Structure formats: C-alpha cells, structure tokens
Amino acid sequence: xxxxxxxxxxSYLAIIxxxxxxxxxxxxxxxxxxxxxxxxxxKTPMALHTWKMYKDERCQLGWNSSSSFRAPTxxxxxxxxxxxxxxxKKPHASMDENESCDSKSQGQxxxxxPEALQHLSDEELTALEKRLRRKIDLRLLPCMILIYIMxxxxxxxxxxxxxxxxxxxxxxxxxxxxxxxxxxxxGYVLMQVPSNMLLNKIGKPASYLTACMIGWGVxxxxxxxxxxxGALTAVRFLxxxxxxxxxxxxxxxxxxxxxxxxxxxxxxxxxxGSLISGAFSGLIAAGIIDGMNGVGGLLAWRWIFxxxxxxxxxxxxxxxxxxxxxxxxxxxxxxxxxxxxLWRMEVDAAGEQDWTAGDQQSLxxxxxxxxxxxxxxxxxxxCYGAASAIAINSFFPTIVKSxxxxxxxxxxxxxxxxxxxxxxxxxxxxxxxxVQERFWHTSLxxxxxxxxxxxxxxxxxxxxxxxxxxxxLPGIYSGFNMSMVWTANTNFRPVSKRAAALAFNNALATIxxxxxxxxxxxxxxxxxxxxxxxNAAMATMAIIASIALHSVLKRANRKLELKEAEEEAxxxxxxxxxxxxxx
Numbered sequence: 206x207x208x209x210x211x212x213x214x215x216s217y218l219a220i221i222x223x224x225x226x227x228x229x230x231x232x233x234x235x236x237x238x239x240x241x242x243x244x245x246x247x248k249t250p251m252a253l254h255t256w257k258m259y260k261d262e263r264c265q266l267g268w269n270s271s272s273s274f275r276a277p278t279x280x281x282x283x284x285x286x287x288x289x290x291x292x293x294k295k296p297h298a299s300m301d302e303n304e305s306c307d308s309k310s311q312g313q314x315x316x317x318x319p320e321a322l323q324h325l326s327d328e329e330l331t332a333l334e335k336r337l338r339r340k341i342d343l344r345l346l347p348c349m350i351l352i353y354i355m356x357x358x359x360x361x362x363x364x365x366x367x368x369x370x371x372x373x374x375x376x377x378x379x380x381x382x383x384x385x386x387x388x389x390x391x392g393y394v395l396m397q398v399p400s401n402m403l404l405n406k407i408g409k410p411a412s413y414l415t416a417c418m419i420g421w422g423v424x425x426x427x428x429x430x431x432x433x434x435g436a437l438t439a440v441r442f443l444x445x446x447x448x449x450x451x452x453x454x455x456x457x458x459x460x461x462x463x464x465x466x467x468x469x470x471x472x473x474x475x476x477x478g479s480l481i482s483g484a485f486s487g488l489i490a491a492g493i494i495d496g497m498n499g500v501g502g503l504l505a506w507r508w509i510f511x512x513x514x515x516x517x518x519x520x521x522x523x524x525x526x527x528x529x530x531x532x533x534x535x536x537x538x539x540x541x542x543x544x545x546x547l548w549r550m551e552v553d554a555a556g557e558q559d560w561t562a563g564d565q566q567s568l569x570x571x572x573x574x575x576x577x578x579x580x581x582x583x584x585x586x587x588c589y590g591a592a593s594a595i596a597i598n599s600f601f602p603t604i605v606k607s608x609x610x611x612x613x614x615x616x617x618x619x620x621x622x623x624x625x626x627x628x629x630x631x632x633x634x635x636x637x638x639x640v641q642e643r644f645w646h647t648s649l650x651x652x653x654x655x656x657x658x659x660x661x662x663x664x665x666x667x668x669x670x671x672x673x674x675x676x677x678l679p680g681i682y683s684g685f686n687m688s689m690v691w692t693a694n695t696n697f698r699p700v701s702k703r704a705a706a707l708a709f710n711n712a713l714a715t716i717x718x719x720x721x722x723x724x725x726x727x728x729x730x731x732x733x734x735x736x737x738x739x740n741a742a743m744a745t746m747a748i749i750a751s752i753a754l755h756s757v758l759k760r761a762n763r764k765l766e767l768k769e770a771e772e773e774a775x776x777x778x779x780x781x782x783x784x785x786x787x788x
Contacts (some may be wrong), residue, residue, distance in 0.1 A: 222225060240596040246438035319547070321541055322548065333541055336542075337542045344527050349475045352451065352479025353455070354412065355513070356418075356478075356482075357483065357598070358482050359422065359514060359517055360488070364560055365487065365494075366506035367382065368606065369494045369504065369509060370506050374504055375431070376434075380723060381434050384438065385437050387718065387719045387722035388442045388722070389445035390716070390722075391445065392442045392449060393714055393715055395531070396445075396446050396449035397449045397451070397453050397711060398705070400417075400453065400708070401457055401705070401707075401708040402569060404450070404454050405704070409534055410455075410528060410531065410532075411524075412530075413454065414458075415522070415525040416461030417448070417451060418517060418518075418520070419522075421448045421517070422521060423518065424443055425514030426510060429506075429507035429508065429511040441512055452711055453707050455486075456704075456708075456725065457480075457704045457708070458710075459548065459631065460707070461531050464636060472693075480630060480678075483623035484619075484623035485620065487619035488620055493512065494616075507576075532546035532547050538609060540629075548698045570599050571702035571706075574701075574702045574705075575702050578702075580696075581695070584750075584754060586746060587647065587716045588710045588711070589716070589744075589746075590651065591685040591687075592682070593717045594721070595721070597678075604720050604725075604730070604733065605619050605671075608670060625678070634683075634686060637687060639703075642788070643787050644693065644751055644752075650684035652680070653676050654679075654680025654684060655741055655745065657680060658673070658737040658741040686706045689707065689711065692709060692710050758788045
C-alpha cells in the first residue's frame with residue numbers, strides 16, 4: 206500500500222489552502238483502503254452499468270451463495286472525463302447465503318439503461334456522454350457568463366453613475382442614494398422563489414431567462430431618463446423584480462444538466478461573470494465619463510445606463526438562439542443525447558427521475574421538504590453571512606475613491622480586486638470539486654474576507670486599505686459561491702428540493718443587501734467603520750455556522766453508513782445506497 210508523501214508546508218505558503226485540502230483528501234482515501242472499504246470514484250451511468258455487468262458475470266460463473274467477493278474499485282472508468290467525481294466510501298459488496306443472483310442488485314440503485322441507448326456499447330456510451338457535455342459546455346456556460354456580466358453591469362451601474370454626477374443632477378439628499386440602491390433588493394428578494402416556480406412551470410430557460418433579460422435591459426436604459434428621486438426609486442425596484450429571475454434560474458438550469466461532481470467548478474465558471482463585470486464596469490464607466498459627457502446634451506451618468514441597457518437587449522436576442530432548455534425540452538439534442546442526459550441525472554440522484562422531466566415532483570413539493578430540513582436552516586446562516594458584504598458592489602468605487610484618487614483613477618483601481626477574485630473563485634471551486642470537500646473551502650474563503658474587513662476598518666493608510674480590498678473581494682465571492690455549491694450538494698435529493706433551495710437560500714441571503722446599502726453613508730469614509738464591523742460580525746457568524754453544518758453532516762454520514770451496514774447484513778435492499786453528504 207502506498208504511503209502518504211511528506212511535504213514541507215513552509216515551502217508552499219502561497220498555496221497552503223490547495224495543498225492542505227489535497228493531503229486531507231489523500232489521507233482519507235488511504236484510511237478507507239486500510240479499513241477494507243471500497244473507494245468508488247465514478248457513479249456515472251457508464252460506471253454503474255459496468256458494475257452491474259461485473260456482478261452478472263460473477264453469478265454466471267457460479268460464484269454465488271458461498272463465495273463472497275470484493276467489489277471492484279471504480280477509480281476511473283473514463284478518467285479524462287470524470288476525474289472530478291466524488292470519492293464515496295462503500296462497505297464491501299458481497300453475496301452471502303441469503304443473496305442469490307436474482308437479488309444481486311440489492312444495495313445499489315442502478316437506473317436501467319434507456320431503450321434509446323440499448324444498442325450502444327460501453328465505449329460508445331462514454332463517447333456519447335463526452336460529446337454531450339462538450340456541447341452543453343460550449344453553449345450553456347458562455348451564454349450564462351455573458352448574461353451574468355450584463356446582469357451585474359446593469360444592477361451596479363448606479364455606483365459608477367454616482368461618480369458621473371447622478372446625485373448632483375437629481376438633487377439627491379441625505380440617504381436618498383442609499384435608498385435607491387437598496388430598493389432594488391426588495392424586489393430581488395420577493396421574486397426569486399416565485400420565479401423559479403414559474404420557470405419550472407414553463408420548462409424553457411432559454412425563453413424565460415432571455416425574456417427577463419430584455420426586461421431588465423429596457424429598465425436599465427430607462428434609468429438614464431429619470432429626473433427625480435421617485436422615478437429613480439421606482440425603476441430600481443422594478444429592475445430588481447425582473448433581475449431576480451436570473452441567478453436562481455441559472456443555477457436550476459445548471460443543476461439540471463450537470464451531475465453533482467461537475468457542478469462546483471461550472472458554478473464557479475458561471476459565477477465569474479459577476480466578477481468580470483465588476484472588473485470591467487469601472488473601465489467602461491471611466492471611458493464613458495471621460496468621452497461622452499455632454500454628448501447629445503446628456504450628462505455622462507445617463508449614457509452609462511443607456512449604453513449598458515441597450516447592449517443587454519441585443520445580447521438577450523442572441524442568447525435566445527444559443528441557450529439550451531432543460532434536457533427533456535431542448536429541441537436540438539438528438540434522441541440519444543437526450544436519453545443519456547436524462548439517464549445520467551437519474552443515476553446521480555440514485556434512480557430518481559429528474560424534476561424537469563415530468564410532474565412527479567413539483568418545485569412546490571421540494572420547497573415544502575426544504576422548510577422541514579434543519580440542515581438547510583444552518584446553510585441559510587452560512588449563505589447569509591457569506592453574502593453580507595455583497596452590497597459593497599455598489600459602493601466599491603466610493604470606497605476606492607476615499608483613498609484620495611481622482612474619479613478616473615478610482616474607476617481603474619476597482620478592476621484588479623475583481624480580476625483577482627475571479628481567479629481565486631475558480632481555483633477554490635476547482636480544488637473543492639477535485640478533493641470533494643466543502644467546509645474548509647467555504648470557511649477559509651470567508652476568513653480571508655474577514656481579514657480584509659478588519660484591515661480596512663483599522664487603518665487610513667492607502668497601501669494597507671487597498672491590500673484589504675484585494676483580499677476582501679476574493680474572500681466574499683469565493684465564500685458565497687462555495688456556500689451555494691454546498692447548498693446544491695446538501696439538498697441534492699430530491700432534485701426539486703435542490704432547485705427550491707437554490708432560490709430560497711439566495712433570496713434570504715440577499716436580504717442583507719437591503720440594509721447593507723445604508724452602512725456606507727456620506728461622511729463615513731475613509732474607514733467605513735460601521736459597514737466593515739457589521740460585515741466582520743456576519744462573516745464570523747458564517748464561519749461558526751459552517752463548523753456546525755460540518756459536524757451535522759459528518760454525523761449524518763455516519764448514520765447512513767451504520768444503516769446501510771445493518772440493512773445489507775440482513776440481506777435487505779438499500780435504496781440509494783452509497784449516497785454521502787459532502788462535508
């Protein structure tokens with residue numbers, strides 16, 4: 206048996222998170238091997254079909270009641286495709302005196318191969334699944350990223366418009382600007398769960414999401430025509446109401462196409478759209494403010510809304526023809542591609558039919574299950590604490606401006622923290638999927654944001670405060686992204702519950718943005734002590750909740766292992782055997 210290599214951690218301080226997670230995962234694999242447990246790294250349709258064939262062959266050879274056998278280790282049926290599948294510990298599969306060849310499938314749910322795939326060999330199935338995933342990756346992810354970029358540009362354009370003279374032109378006083386920012390999130394919170402229910406009813410994300418995108422593009426462009434605080438507030442409320450459809454709808458669409466262990470890194474890739482938007486929104490605004498002020502008799506801040514809103518509408522029409530719907534409703538799939546898309550989701554859900562393929566489990570049914578699950582209420586605290594500083598998006602230019610730079614330099618300086626956040630978010634999610642771990646990746650990311658809050662509130666030096674911003678944003682976005690991935694993984698079955706959880710948890714987490722806008726009043730610069738103190742407290746709360754959730758899920762996994770061992774010892778069927786929560 207191989208031994209665990211030793212590593213000098215002092216030589217790798219820059220990548221200590223990645224190396225630590227990798228070693229923990231490797232040690233867990235070794236402990237599983239020592240205790241006689243089988244490591245199953247591939248629960249794809251191909252792997253489970255091969256497992257079934259293996260057991261059939263043992264029966265045909267007469268290795269039946271008196272012969273126990275060790276189940277094969279599926280480390281990689283197709284390692285080039287499934288190298289990010291989770292490692293799940295399984296007790297030895299054996300046939301005792303009470304188990305015959307007729308009951309050989311007990312203890313493992315294997316969804317039967319669809320009729321449309323019966324004529325394909327194992328190699329052809331593998332190639333078909335690889336081709337399907339490549340097709341979906343190329344059509345779904347780029348569109349989702351682009352839509353998310355425009356979603357964030359339109360939502361947070363008000364922050365750049367403030368530097369372009371919005372407050373002075375509209376005569377805003379006191380907390381009126383903060384009110385205009387926060388009112389968007391009222392509509393955003395109210396609409397998320399109903400929106401996902403409506404998406405479930407319609408069943409066509411390509412039509413629904415792009416229609417909403419056209420709506421918020423028009424509203425964003427209309428913001429450039431307002432002349433009073435009341436009009437600005439009304440348009441912002443409606444903008445949040447329409448934009449609310451996108452994030453939970455996009456997550457529901459991703460979770461309908463990708464199995465659990467493909468979802469984390471793709472969620473991070475999708476989430477990078479908001480970070481790219483944050484990085485380039487300042488550059489775009491700087492160009493508009495510097496070059497278009499007074500063009501057509503309009504101030505620069507009005508052009509920011511008009512141009513970004515108009516671009517959103519154009520992109521929406523393009524995405525309509527590219528985006529896929531759900532696997533059961535996408536028209537440009539072949540019969541074989543549709544069959545394997547649905548089959549692999551059934552296998553990943555331990556034989557349960559995908560919620561987008563029928564009316565067996567509505568999103569409302571999943572929502573009722575969600576409310577009764579105490580694990581998700583802990584997850585809500587994690588998501589809420591991780592999202593507590595999201596309101597900083599609209600005020601980040603103001604925070605950077607408090608360092609004493611002119612407005613063009615300020616907008617340019619907002620880009621590097623977002624670019625770093627984009628890279629860190631992708632790396633953290635990739636490694637979390639690779640080692641199949643959630644707690645440390647979530648809590649340590651939030652801890653980095655906590656350090657950034659403390660530094661920013663504790664000093665007036667430009668260097669330390671910009672450093673605080675550089676670690677603050679990567680921590681905020683990585684922590685929140687991982688909390689939503691953890692939400693999808695923990696509420697994995699039934700999948701209608703997962704879709705409801707993504708909308709519900711994100712909606713509740715967004716509540717903090719309603720009051721968060723008032724934590725950055727005029728005159729609070731340069732340290733913004735109130736805002737960063739509240740953000741630090743919420744981050745601490747999220748870390749504590751992560752510790753609690755980690756403990757609860759570990760205990761739940763131990764109960765699952767004991768129950769399976771007892772049922773298999775008694776020769777009884779164990780539905781969904783092998784499922785473990787990712788901790």
